[in-house]
Amino acid sequence: MSDKVDNLVLEHLRSIRGTLSDHGERLGRIELRLSAMEQTLGSLYTLSGSDRETLSSLARRIEQRLDLASSDA
Template sequence: MSENVNNLVLEHLRAIRATQADHGERLMQIELQLSALGQQVGGLTTAVYSGKSELDELRRRVEHIERRLELKSA
């Protein structure tokens, strides 16, 4: 009887270990995907701020042209 209990405990421990290993692999995959998403967000943020900077420069140039052509008061 005691041997059956020991075998049952070992069987459960093996199942727990296998589940933990699977969770570890899945967590590693999630971390890789999260890292990739972080890099993409960083790239998008850079692109947005670059576009905003270019838009601000165009706005300044148009305002300068409007003042020079007296289309808009200073």
């Protein structure tokens, strides 16, 4: 009977090991995807700042062109 219990415990431990391995692989893929999302978000923030500067510059040029703002600024 002791051999059966030992074998059952080993079988469960092997199953747990396999499950942990699967979870580790999934976690690795999730970390990779999260990293890609972080990089994309950082790029979007950079582009957003660049767009704001471009729009501000364009607004200044339009104001100067229409004589809505003083040329000292």
